[in-house]
Structures are given as C-alpha cells and as structure tokens.
Amino acid sequence: MFVAFFESVKYVGHLLPISFLRVFLGYYYLQQALARFQGDFLTRPRLAAQIGEALPNLQVPDWYRVFLETVVIPQWQVFAFLILGLEFAISISYILGYVVRPVALIGMALSFYSLVLSGPQYEDLFKTFIAIHFVMAWIGAGRCLGMDYYFFKRRRGIWW
C-alpha cells in the first residue's frame, strides 16, 4: 500500500494539483473540527441557536422546516455529534486520500446544509465548497498521492 501511494504519481501524476487541493481542504476541515471539539459545540446548544436564528428567513420546503424544528433542535446534541464526526471523516479522508469519492458526497451534503443555515456573507464560500467536493468525487481525487490508488488498482469500481 505504501509503494502504491507513491507509485500513483507515476501513473496519475496529472491529478497532483487536485491532490494538493484535496489535502488543503482536508486540513481546513481538520482545523474546523478540532476548534469545535475543543470549544463548546458539543456542550452548548450552539447548533440549536444557529438553526433557531436562521429559521424565520429560511427558503426551504415545509417538511424540512418541520424536520429542523421538531427533530434537529430538540436533539441538537445528536446532530452536533454527527456533524462533528462527519467533519473529522472528511478531513481524515481527504488528507489520507482514502474513500474520497463517497466522503466527497458527504462533504457536498454538509456544505449544502451550511449554505442553507449560514448568512449571505458565506454563500459564495459554501457554493465553492460544493463545487470542489463535486470535482473531488467526479475525479476520484484519492487516486493520486492517496490510499484510494491501491484499491483502485486491485478492485476498480465506482467507489475509488
């Protein structure tokens, strides 16, 4: 697996700039997740407050609004744990280049959730994130300088 990690540069070296972007994005998510873990994201209802503030101005289907109001806000601790876990998953996956394709789809979903809940000042940022995650999934960004190359070589399929 270690050999395959570097061998990938030889065979899919044209993806090297994308792998740089992947590692950078992974590092960004790692910083975010660590700040939340060390802060009070899991112990104080920050998530519930954020949703509560955004709800009156949200342009979302009624079923989603009801879901946020009746499920997410009362169970904010479960959802805070899930969001933090998924952020760690994205960061580690992107840095190692492992299971990047399915994780990029999760990244798209998470960025979409942030896009809906954050103010207009972050709109461009999260739209760009969705586009980058999409490109990561489309290309299979873990195949260059990543563990995905090892599995791709042996198993093929859409997961790598």
Next chain:
Amino acid sequence: MKNFLIFLLLIFGGLFSAIVLKKNSDSGKDTRPVLKVFAASSFISQWGPGPWLKEAFEKTCECRVEFQDGADSTILLQRLKSEGRTGGADVVLGFDQYDLELAQQGIEWRKLSLEDVDFDERVRSVLVRSPLVPYDWSLLSFVVRKSDFSVLPKKLDDLMKPELRGQIVMEDPRTSSPGLQFLLWLIQLKGEEKAFQFLAAFNQQLHSYAPSWSTAYGLFQKAQVKTTFSYVTSPVYHLVEDKSTDVIALEMAEGHPAQFEFGGVPATCRNCELAERFLALVLSKEGQKVIMEKNYMFPVVNGVQEGTVFASIPKYKMTELSVIPSVSDRERILKKWAALRRGE
C-alpha cells in the same frame, strides 16, 4: 462500500472515545464557578483595569473570572439578545448613555442595590435612567497643545478661524461614541437646523473624520493636527506618561458634554450573586481608583480623586443632559449627517 462504512465507524468510534476521555479529564480540573464578564477590549486588555479587578475578585470569591471581548456595544447587545442564557454573560460593561434604550429592548436586567454607594453628585442624574449602573465618566472637549496656540480657543466659533483650517480631526458619529456626543451636544446647544448649518462650515475646517477615538487621537499625538475631540481627562495621560503639561483640554464657554459608561447584570445571569459582588468591587473605592488610573476616566464615587493627579483637572462646566434622543431619532440625525458629508 464495506471500507467506507468501516472508515465511518472508526471515525465515530474514535470521536466518541475522545469525548469520553475529555469529559473524564475535565472532571478532574478546576470546578469553581466561572463568572463571565463581557467588556470592551480596552477594559480587559493588559493595560486596562480588567486584570487587576479579576485578580482582586478571585482572591475572595472562590470562583474564576473569565473576560469575553465585547468588541463594541452594538455587537455586545446583539450577542446578549441572540444568546440569552446560553451565552452565559453574568456581567456586562461598556455601554454609554445612548445605548441605554437599546440595552433595554428585549434584554432584562437585574435591579441592583446601590444604597451603600456614595455617588458623585454629577453622576446621580443618570442613575435614574436605567437599571444599568455607571462605573466611570468624563466630560469631553477639544484637546490641544498649548504651544500650538498664541490665543486658546474659548468657544466653538473660535474653531472656525483660518489658522485651524485642516488642523482638526473629528470622530465619525456613526462609529464612535465621542463623535456622536459632539453631534448631539451641538444639536442640544444650537437646535438641529443651526447645528447642521454650523457643521456645514465646520466640516471645511476638518483634516478628516476618523472612524474611532483612538485613530483621531493618534493623529493628534503624531502632531498631524492641532486638535481633536477627546476627554478632559486625556491630558492626565500626557502628564503621567510623557511628563508633559503642554496638552490641555479647552474650557469652552458653551459647557461640555459628558460620557458615562454603564454596566449591569442581565436577568439571564448564571452566577448572579457573584455578578453583583463583582459590580460592587467595580464601584468600590479601590476598584474605582484602578479604573480611573487605567482608563483615564473620572470615578463615579466620591473620595477617590482626592490626592491624585486627577484632582488637578479644572472643574469644567457640564452641559446638563437633556432628553436623550430615541434610537429612531438618532438614526435620522445620523442619516442627515451622512448626507451633509456627501455634500447633498
């Protein structure tokens, strides 16, 4: 797919373990209650009075004092409204008299018992205005270097002299409290129409409008301008730090506006009893002395200034606080001021 699920399982398992470990290690740590004090950066910085108050309070309270930087009063109020009890503010410091109306919209404050506090006579007039309590104050005036003038200006009209053209820096009233004080003082003195007529001419005299007091005062300190609108206590800073008596605050025939800084305990406090004790320390003679010396502002209680350099400040005439304009009225005035600046 199997690899992906195992990967997710490992991540979530790891996170769960990390949370459990963190909780276990936290339970062995300091269990004293935490008093959260929201205040302006100048108050909590190392040269402000915050560190001394924190140290003195922690000696007696069996608690920890945690300062939160409130940036400016508007942001502070937004945070208090949106976070409420979850924000955990026990004491809030840093409003001026023009923030009082906003501070009472949607935020409840605890009524404080102030019978034992010997307030200065000039401060008593603002005590009845709100449940918030003043903790320092000062009059404002134009600060100059005596050596720059052969004859010192004595009234506002003296500032229109040709030799002061481009030599005055003012604070923007939309972003700075002294700037707003000047504008409202002018309106109080002259009436709105005449005040804006005066401003139209006065703007021609200005070097610039600075976004904050510190920027304006910086320009004055670097001798890029001859005067700026500041606190009558500012010369004390030069006396203490530079040993210079050249900087003085002008004594204006029209009198001087006053700025009071207020603090309070929101009704959503978690450690309310500690919060009240902290405010009592702020209003004690020791606390007031530190605030006076670090913030370069007057104390609100009697018996603190005596025997200090602050006692040498001349007794300036205070323009009595008239009705404080409502938030909407203030917005209208500021829009009018902005239109004048744009030359409309």
